[in-house]
Amino acid sequence: MSNIVILGAQWGDEGKGKLVDLLADRFDLIVRYQGGHNAGHTILIGDRKFVLRLVPSGILHPGKTAVIGNGLVIDPLALWEETEQLRAAGIDVDNQLKISNRAHVILTTHRLVEKISETLPGRVAIGTTLRGIGPTYEDKAGRRGIRMADLLDRDYFPGAVRQLIEDHVTRARAFGVEDNINADEIVAKYSEAAEKLRPLVCDTAVLLKNAMDSGKNLLFEGAQGTMLDLDNGTYPFVTSSSACAGGASTGTGVPPTKLDAIIGISKAYITRVGGGPFPTEALDDQGDLIRNRGHEFGSVTGRPRRCGWFDVPLLKYSAMLNGFETMVVTKLDVLDELAEIPVCVGYRVRGTVSTEMPATVRELAWAEPVYEVLPGWQSKTEGISDWDSLPAAAKAYVQFLEKCTGVEAGCVSTGPERTQTVVRSGSRFAAITGA
Numbered sequence: 001m002s003n004i005v006i007l008g009a010q011w012g013d014e015g016k017g018k019l020v021d022l023l024a025d026r027f028d029l030i031v032r033y034q035g036g037h038n039a040g041h042t043i044l045i046g047d048r049k050f051v052l053r054l055v056p057s058g059i060l061h062p063g064k065t066a067v068i069g070n071g072l073v074i075d076p077l078a079l080w081e082e083t084e085q086l087r088a089a090g091i092d093v094d095n096q097l098k099i100s101n102r103a104h105v106i107l108t109t110h111r112l113v114e115k116i117s118e119t120l121p122g123r124v125a126i127g128t129t130l131r132g133i134g135p136t137y138e139d140k141a142g143r144r145g146i147r148m149a150d151l152l153d154r155d156y157f158p159g160a161v162r163q164l165i166e167d168h169v170t171r172a173r174a175f176g177v178e179d180n181i182n183a184d185e186i187v188a189k190y191s192e193a194a195e196k197l198r199p200l201v202c203d204t205a206v207l208l209k210n211a212m213d214s215g216k217n218l219l220f221e222g223a224q225g226t227m228l229d230l231d232n233g234t235y236p237f238v239t240s241s242s243a244c245a246g247g248a249s250t251g252t253g254v255p256p257t258k259l260d261a262i263i264g265i266s267k268a269y270i271t272r273v274g275g276g277p278f279p280t281e282a283l284d285d286q287g288d289l290i291r292n293r294g295h296e297f298g299s300v301t302g303r304p305r306r307c308g309w310f311d312v313p314l315l316k317y318s319a320m321l322n323g324f325e326t327m328v329v330t331k332l333d334v335l336d337e338l339a340e341i342p343v344c345v346g347y348r349v350r351g352t353v354s355t356e357m358p359a360t361v362r363e364l365a366w367a368e369p370v371y372e373v374l375p376g377w378q379s380k381t382e383g384i385s386d387w388d389s390l391p392a393a394a395k396a397y398v399q400f401l402e403k404c405t406g407v408e409a410g411c412v413s414t415g416p417e418r419t420q421t422v423v424r425s426g427s428r429f430a431a432i433t434g435a
């Protein structure tokens, strides 16, 4: 076995949590490498539903170690709350969870700063989750951030935090944003959370190295998706971290040479939450049908997700950036009722059709999708777990996506449960995962 990265190939919410949960038993450690509690990874086990935000989905498997890597931004209050919910559900968090001492800390005032950029007239609103993610990464890049190791340093933390809070409040006031920030209260609350989290914090890069040296396997759990990646996504309508495969290395301290395979997770259609261009968005009743059948409402903010058709140029771009040769096509069952299913096979930009992804959102907004319309199957695929039992038109749909993207669909998901999964025998996916 080897070290594998599971990541979102589109704009997030592809079903990464389900796949990580499905594969976690075959690995020893499950590692998050970027993002924060903007993520919402849903796992359904029988009648129990878990929505994990910061904690890797592998924690639900007894005995597995779940690691929050250095590339994340952590709101200690939110993390404590999440761990408490898991403890209440009988999960052995205290023995299973490890948190990087190099991960950055989200302060209450990071949310205040975010409110400015998201709500002031004249600013481009990204439609963020308002969790303070972007401003915390800004402070990280600005080299004034506070890390978990700083949070645990009782002598250093109060002074450093006050300085950063002062910085945030000054900015807020300059924009006329009212604040009720009490620095003493923040220091006290965060110091309390620090003591609770202290036993879980360590140098996770060393932990991962030692684990690999003793022959253990790592499963990396991406958050968000390729098109939300800070460098390669639909900038500026992106998140502020490296959701692409490279992030698995920088966000954990595991060298790129140790990453053996990448698996892209892609819905059989596409969704997006928040602002930004979305060439294949279905603004008609078909979009509503997908939203309702797929329960496409944000697991973090509850916002309705924008829904649209599978986008070949986007997927090809994603495969190129991440280097995945196999993908999991999720939520095929959501399309069960449709008589016809359009697939975007190219973009027409200024009269020329291409499958390349434009670099700017202006160009992307102009890109006119060129569709090929495939027949639907109008029968139930929900819960089907072997390829041969899928309706012929459903198989043809998946094979069409493979042909156009050049990426194998080694696994197809037909429902939220672990058992509702087709692993194609002889596929690269099966070989990589042993599933």
Ligand code: GDP
Pocket (backbone or CB within 6 Å): 008, 012, 013, 014, 015, 016, 017, 018, 039, 040, 041, 042, 043, 044, 294, 295, 299, 330, 331, 332, 333, 334, 413, 414, 415, 416
């Ligand atoms: P993530 O952020 O990538 O982990 O995905 P989310 O959990 O935010 O959203 C995916 C949603 O789809 C969750 O509610 C899952 O339970 C659900 N889901 C995952 N795979 C399937 C599938 O194949 N079919 C259906 N109907 N639901 C699925």
Ligand code: IMO
Pocket (backbone or CB within 6 Å): 008, 011, 012, 013, 014, 038, 039, 040, 041, 126, 127, 128, 129, 130, 131, 133, 134, 222, 223, 224, 225, 228, 237, 238, 239, 240, 272, 273, 274, 275
């Ligand atoms: P998972 O891991 C879908 C989106 C937000 C917004 C943009 C920036 O569950 O797939 P941020 O708060 O990160 O600064 O917001 O990114 N976004 C997500 N969309 N799934 C997610 O996570 C997301 N995390 C952030 O809606 O458009």
Ligand code: MG
Pocket (backbone or CB within 6 Å): 012, 013, 014, 039, 040, 041, 042, 299
């Ligand atoms: Mg999600």
